[in-house]
Amino acid sequence: MLAIAAFTRKRCLVLRVDVETGSGGPSVTIHDFMELRSDSIGQVHGLDFIDDRTLVIANRDGQLAIFALPLESMAGQCHEITALRRISGKPFCKLNSPGSIVVRKESRGRIGLLVCNNYTHRVTRHVAVRWLGYRTTGNRPLLRNGLDIPDGIALSHDGHWIAVSSHGTRDVKLYRTSPSLGPDSEPTGILQDANYPHGLRFSGDGRHLLVADAGSPMVHVYDRESGWAGCRAPSRSIAVLDEKTFLRGSASPEEGGPKGLDIDRSNSVVAVTCEEQALAFFALASLIEPQIAAFGTT
Template sequence: MNIAVPSPTRIIDDSRARLDFVVAKEAEAAMARLGRTEDLRFSPDGRRMAIAGFAKGTCLVLEVEIVRSGPRPVLHITDYMELHSPALKEPHGFDFVDDRTLVVANRMGGVTIFGVPQHVGTQRTQSLMPLRTITRAGVRKRLDSPGSVCVASVKNGRCEILVCNNYKHRITRHVIRLDGGWSLPRNSIVLEQGLAVPDGIAMSPDKAWIAISNHMTSSVLVFDNMARLNRKSSHVGALLGVSYPHGLRFSPDGQRIYVADAGTPHVHIYEAGPDGWAGDHEPVVSFRVLDDETFHKGRHNPEEGGSKGLDIDASGDLLVVTNEEQPLACFHIPALL
């Protein structure tokens, strides 16, 4: 394996990159009562953002608009919906199939797929039943502690979903037909080798790489998705210099990976090397997303206190993070690089 030559990590203050955002009063109150958050995700059209209300078993869907008329983008949160369901059991990981369909990984349940209602008037609280619940990891195995989820592809009437089974230390694949209703999924175990509490998952835009936050090894493992992956496949790359990696995303061009560190007040940025994501990589930039007071308020143990969820918008300019003590913070990526 070729080893990427690490650049010296620059640790920078967030003040030059932190963005103010505008929040409607009602949405601000909804964010304040979320409690412990986990993942967050923009819808494909960028007009919604879903945040996991882990402890309260809710999903907060924010109506958002990114205004780009000035030198830096401004995120406007104009309204919200709270989604409730008996199937939401410690919702932890989110991804969108499309602008109206949300996949939720529930730590104490299955993977649930919801149709997100079109917001109408003052109907801000919605009680839903899932379109489909995935409970199997294979013919003889059940899904166990699903924590993070990635919609790997949507094509030819099929949706492929990858799921981190946190405490079973494996990644499962689920293929579902979209046309003519939500038919029963095809389920399989796709990755296990080297995984120890996989706590976040992302796929590069070109589908060539799968990155997995590996909680217990303090690293992000990168797998070559162009190979024929199976349960014995080993990772080809590793992102180091992170304490307890959680949410992570590729940049739109696939040349950077952004990693939220639950064990520090930082987000780390990595850059691909000559061999892509093969080899070991150190962060090229680490930047603070929480002040000391906020970080230590949530630091109940060495694995907590930092940000959990992380996402970037389709332009690659706007980065958002969440954790229990700071439900939302926004950053301008060009100012970090």
Template sequence: MNIAVPNRTIIVDDRPADLEFVVAEHVRQVIARLGRTEDLRFSPDFRRLALAGFGRSMCLLFDIEIVRSAGKPILHVRDYFELHSPDLKDPHGFDFIDNRTLVVANRGGAVTVFDLPAGSRSQRVHDLSPSRVVRRAGLSRRISTPGSVCVSAMNNGRCELLVCNNYKHRVTRHVVRLGSGWSLPRNSILLEQGLDVPDGIAISPDKAWIAISNHMTHSVLLFDNRKRLDRRSAHVATLSGVGYPHGLRFSPDGTMIYVADAGSPYVHVYRRAGNGWSGEHAPVLSFRVIDDQTFQKGRHNPEEGGPKGLDIDALGELLVVTNEEQPLACFHMPTLLSQKNFAN
């Protein structure tokens, strides 16, 4: 299905904001054989980058440094280690709880929480057991096809997770205990109204808005998290003009949303009007992140070929994207969001 981009959208095809990134040769070889990827995520201190090895049911964790001495940030990927576990089954979505704790949504299994090992050049392959496994969506329901996850709150040693159950068309909420001790997680269905294969999820920095990639309606739905939400809650805003939305993130100040379009070679940028999100929004900018040859190579069907996961650094400068044929690419957002590019 081809989705028309509204005329007022500025389309950038010459990729003026491509950023070079530096990858150690031994890391480059590992990336080259990774296969199908789905998501990637910076750690809170931006010293690590997690990449989902969906096709191999494993995760790569890179040791990184973002160097800013040359004016534009340069991503240096210095080392890696592999995470393996019997509980990693088609890992599809990530979030970090803290710098040493990674939560994984496994589309072929459950939601798993891992305590990460310290990086070591003497041991790059680690077989892990999860510290927590979340399998239920309620007393009488199990999690099914969890594809994306975000950490929505932390309080008194507990963490709240929001999980897209892709083919059950719902978002579930889970409160899990961290650290020592054990307790049953509290699980419930949070959102269901209007969802049709929710494929990605993000929460705004102020926790006021939840954005969900709604795969089969070719849109992103926004829910007002300042209100008490339940499975009957309706979305308050729609982001249109996207083919098959996948990964998405809010800008650090919460005024923009970046959406990876798995059905096109573009990332779409949406800008908030006023103090909140309401009504329908077209992208204000769409920029190419994959060249046409690479896009066509991965286009096995209309839902594939484009970017899958994306993330952005704390300053809103460095945006990273991934897909199977192009596991890692970087872009300079201030260049793309310059007044020249926004001029009508």
């Protein structure tokens, strides 16, 4: 499943996508889709799947909302759905302009929701309990040091690293997860030389971090090498938009480039979205290994 946020239209598009790998590289087929509308979907900016049937979205103009998906009847239909739970945080950890979100599986049926609060310049952590209907039992500030408009967030597959794109400082901060991690923790690593980093994802093996650059037509690839500590530039940058498409959306230096970015479960295909190019697919190998030819499908 692939979900795409429609920020200004206040709805989500969910696609049923199959990825097949072969000798010529991966191929992508979109089998079906549905459009989701709800009173609990506002200016949806970020989203993530809790599982194959449950989606959490972050509304920049409001709260988090968790939905059960009506997957049995996609068929290109529009569905009005009701949230299982709305989450606003608690008095000392209220959500404010929630943008991007990532789900972290925790013990005893708990789900950690790591949320970028764009205009209060921090990441908060909200622990939801499945068997309590996703009621939150813990809400606290998690990250703040070094962040200026956190726009995107990603968690490494081993859970050891949190990456946050910082729009105002024009870089990506990397924090090592630990019980002592908190708002005053210094970032362990800083990824530089992206104009305005936005969406980002770790590769499945954790060796690479891909960063969509909203201020250029590029996706930047950073290599872990011996670790993520210190400052580093991208090892390579690949244009995922042609110049005409980029310039059409470039009303300011901060716009026009790719924003949403994800990697499929097989770790073979990258999906990229932006306003001027709603969806394109690229072979992951073509981005991290420059000698391999790219493919793109819109």
